[in-house]
Amino acid sequence: MSFFKGKSSLSSSSNGDGQLCDDIEKNIKMLEEHFCHTEDLMKKELRFHNQKCVILYLDSLVKKELLQAxxxxxxxxxxxxxxEKTVHAAEIKRTSTISEAGKQLLDGFCMILIENNPQAYMASVGGIEGRAIQEPNSERSIKSTHDGFVEDFSSNLHLLRKRIKNPQLKVRYFTLGNLSNTKVGMVFIENLANKELINEVERRITSIEIDQLYSTGELEDLIEDNPFSPFPHILATERPDRAVSYLTEGKITIILDGNPRVLVVPITFFAFYQTPDDYNSRWLVGSFFRIIRVFSFIIAISLPAIYIAIVSFHSEVLPIGILYSIRVSLEYVPFPPLAEAIAMQIILELLKEASIRLPSPIAQTIGIVGGLVIGTAVVDAHIVSNMMIVVIGFTAIASFVAPINEMGTSARLLGFPTMIAASLFGFFGIVFVLMLIFMHLSKLDSFGTPYFSPIAPFKKEDLKDSLIRLPLWKLNTRPTDAKPAYAKQQGQTRAWKKK
Structure with a gap:
């Protein structure tokens, strides 16, 4: 039987449907069988009202000081x-089934059994310390806040509620994974988010049948519209301010317990090139850098291909001085420009992966010294030309400009078919591949929202906060991509000018 198939034999074979009875020893035995006699299921016997009382808990999930006190x-x-009036737990509830008691124990509760009582009391004593809230390394900001999501579900929800102090902020809980029992939360603003969007996201999440689910990347694979597209259809962020800004636009965030990245749906292409710093700078500055980022996407896809096309077919477009310099650097290189470009792109990816996997001090050495040594060595050995090193360097910088790493990686991947087309057909091949890419972007959807909006379909009103950012007092309406319940988001913000 496949490990990822619906209800697994492992999850269905456990004795988890038993009812508690008056016999305390039988109840303990059923619970021990439910947990397969694991040795971290601890028992402590006490006396309560002259009756035998047994406290059971999973040693690895409770805070001992809290349990004792x-x-x-x-x-x-x-x-x-x-x-209920005796213990001082923040939450206490009753249960009469072994399966429910087992779920609560896995959530950091302790189980209190009393002799001749067919019910168990479940008291919360969890509190294992997690990672402290700090700025995410993958999405650094200069002028925005410096906190980020962590692995703890409650902490992530706290970061959202701290910013949106409104009773309309709603959370729906789901449990995914027959073995992992991963807690998933869908967060949205009740009176703002589109009801059809809420129902669609809930339908996709509840339809998932899988044994284990540990990361947002796995969840993204299971609910995205076009899994074979090179472009990410769901935005994964570690920044609470970014997630909150999308919530106030009528979008939905999905929190996965144990993962510091929060998913945002639906999303558009231009959202991957926006940062919180755009709104903390003057609108001209923010718009300038946003245009630079979007332009870097074109550079990352087409710059090596343009070089290959010029060298192979269209050398007449260059001034004679630059053309002479390129020809001299290519004189002793035995490989065609396509082979040079592909080899250097692969070396770039290898250096990037090595710098990510190694410890920080060694990674810096690999990234800087390794790049310089390899770049100099391959040029001196006449394996690649000087100009190719410059082109690949510019391409790498352009792809790293993307605030969301997935989009930069997609741009580098799309550079390979563009280079192949350029080596075969020159500029015509580049234009053809770019045309296919933009046709594909125009065709994509993200939870019913056009992915390339507001360009395709063209929405003049939404252009004010996509390619550029107009002043805040001009942003009177929300973007329409998520189809929010109401569009207006502010009134006369500069009314003082009329006085």
Whole structure:
């Protein structure tokens, strides 16, 4: 049987549907069987109202000091009263099934069994420390906030609620994975998000049947519209300010427990080239850098191909001085320009991967010294030309400009078919491939939203915050790509000018 097929034999074979009874020893035995007699299921016997009381918990998921202070000591000190009023847990609930008790234990609860009582009390004693909130390394900002999402679900939800202090901010919980039981949260603003969009996202999430789900990348693969497209259809961010800005546009964020990246749907192409710093600078500055980023996408795709086309077919477009310099550098190179470009692109990816996987001090050495040594060596050995090193360097810089790493990687990948077309047909091949790419962009959808909006289809009103950013007082309406319930987002923000 396939490991990723619906209900696995591992999850269905466990004895998790038993009902608790008056026999405390039988209840303990059923719970131990439910957890396959794992050795980190701890038991502690006490007396409560002259009755036997047993506390069970998973040693790796509870905070011992909290368990002792809020559960054990109150039970030992209290001579009469109800259990709910005795313990000092932040949350306490009752259950009568082994399966529900098992789920609560895996969430950091402890189970309190009392003799001759067919119900169990579940008290929250979780609190294992996670990673502190800090700025994400992959999405650094100069003028914006410096906090980021972490692996803890509650902390990530706190970062959103801290910024949107509104009762309309709504969360829906799901549990995915028959074995992993991963907690997933869909967050949106109730009176703003489009109802059809909410239902569509919920339908895609609830239709997932899988044994394990640990990362947002896996969830993205399962719910995106066009999995074979080179472009990312869902934006994954570690920045709370970016996620909040999309929530206020009527979009939906998806939080996955144990993962510091939050998914945003639906999304458009131009969103991958926008940063929070655009709104913390004057609008002219923000617009200038946004245009630079979008232009870098074209450079990353076509610059090596343009060089190959000029050298192979269209040398007459260059001034004689530059053409002479290129011809001299190519005189002793035995490989065609296409082979040079592909080889250098692969070396660039190898250097990038090596710098990511190695420890930071070594990675810096590999990135700087390795690049210089390899670049100098291949030129001196007449394997590639000087001009090719310059072209690949500009291409790498242009692809790294993208604020979201996935889009920069997609641009570099698309450079390979563009280079092949340029080596075969020159400028005509480049134009043909670029035409196919933009046709593909115009055809894509993200949860019912045109991916290349507001260019295709053309929406004049949405241009004010896509390729450029107009002043804030001009942004009176929300973007229409997510079809929000109402478009207006601000009134007369510069009313003081009329006084």
């Amino acid at each position: 809020s559960i054990i000591e109150p039970i030992l000190e209290m001579k009469s009263g109800e259990m």
